[in-house]
Amino acid sequence: MAKKKLQIFISSTYIDLKEERQAAVEAILGSRHIPAGMELFKAGNTSQLETIKKWINESDLYMLILGGRYGSIEPILGKSYTQIEYEYALEKGIPVFAVVLDDSFLYRKAADKSYEVFEKDNKEKYNEFKEFVMTKIIKIVDDCKDIQIAIKDSIVELENDYPLCGWVRASEIEDSTKIIKENNRLLKENEKLKNQFAKIKEQDKLSKFGYEEIKRVLKKKTIKISGEYFDDKKDFNATYLEFFILYKNAFVTGITNRVGVSDFQSHIYHKICPLLISFGLLEINKVTGAVYRRIEMSKAGLEFMARLEIENNK
Structure with missing residues (x-):
């Protein structure tokens, strides 16, 4: 039987989590699955958000990498694009899991990087979002290697817990011609038996009753x-x-x-x-x-x- 490849949507803030997102992509590819999201999308406008939603709809799993930043705010809803994506996946019933960067991991990043690692402008919204994420399926990670282990483990767990559709190469699917022919033959045979049964039932009648x-x-x-x-x-x-x-x-x-x-x-x-x-x-x-x-x-x-x-x- 051909092994299904799952499409896994990766969501995160952008500049501060490039390395972590790359580690996630490698882990997904290493598990022989298909990563989606990545740098293909940058939060910015409504049309991009609608495109992202379509990709989420077509994905089997949704993965959030949550660091110390809240992300760009969508002006109408007043939430970050990352939070909107996360809540949308939950709303659509797509299995969701998150890897959450440990504080020690974030402090090490902050010491080495020139960009902001911790949220400053929307700290209250970030804290509320993180608190919500922590009530769902999460794994706390301390480095990029932890991210890869957490992702591989989470995929296996979710495969066991949910009936995921996935993707299969056309060349790996068994030739269905014989199955279709056999199915048509059985349908015809079933119809024939139904007609025979109806005749027998009619013959069984003496008056209005059998x-x-x-x-x-x-x-x-x-x-x-x-x-x-x-x-x-x-x-x-x-x-x-x-x-x-x-x-x-x-x-x-x-x-x-x-x-x-x-x-x-x-x-x-x-x-x-x-x-x-x-x-x-x-x-x-x-x-x-x-x-x-x-x-x-x-x-x-x-x-x-x-x-x-x-x-x-x-």
Whole structure:
């Protein structure tokens, strides 16, 4: 598998941290990643700031090198460009880490350099910004070698903690032609199986409902018939499915509501048949020349019974 190269945006003040930024660039390149920012940008105007934001958007990680200077102030927001970049990266959810120069490091620099190392004009803003940075992921460094070690360690830690996209050379990516063809074949096969399943499901329907669906409901619903209808005076308990099977012949012949039928047959007609009618297993037919009606097994009911017989005799 090709190793991803991460684009890492380096942010810092400019003149006072040239050496430290160069050390950071070398550390990133040494880790086989891509540095961005550097001397390509100098704080100055809105168009440059917008360009920097685009680079931050395209980067996988954002790294701040914080020395003793606050940096140039953006006139509208009243913050340094460095702080604006840092807060923008946080706002966009880009993993951020900072290397903070130790005071001893800064004092050594101040003794050797002709330029200002410590903030004078905006000290309060610098202190507030540094205090905020110190609440995030940081490593305090004492020299340029420390910077390189801190950067390499931070990259490894962030790679483990975040799902970073990174960049991969096109030549290192496996040929996806075969994968695309296989994916298209599987999509077609899946569509074919879906159509077959839809046909099977349609064939399973007896009326408005499927065979398995009706059987499941009839197995769950129970019937209790008083023993007063039987010689032994014992109550009769069964599921609707058991009752339908037990009295299938009566349903084929027909259950009527004519005057003079037994109390038990009347109970079946008025209390039990309605549910079986609702599933399409029974149907009501008017008897020619008679005032009564007959409930008998429907075509769907006959098919349902036949499938039950086939299952029970497997």
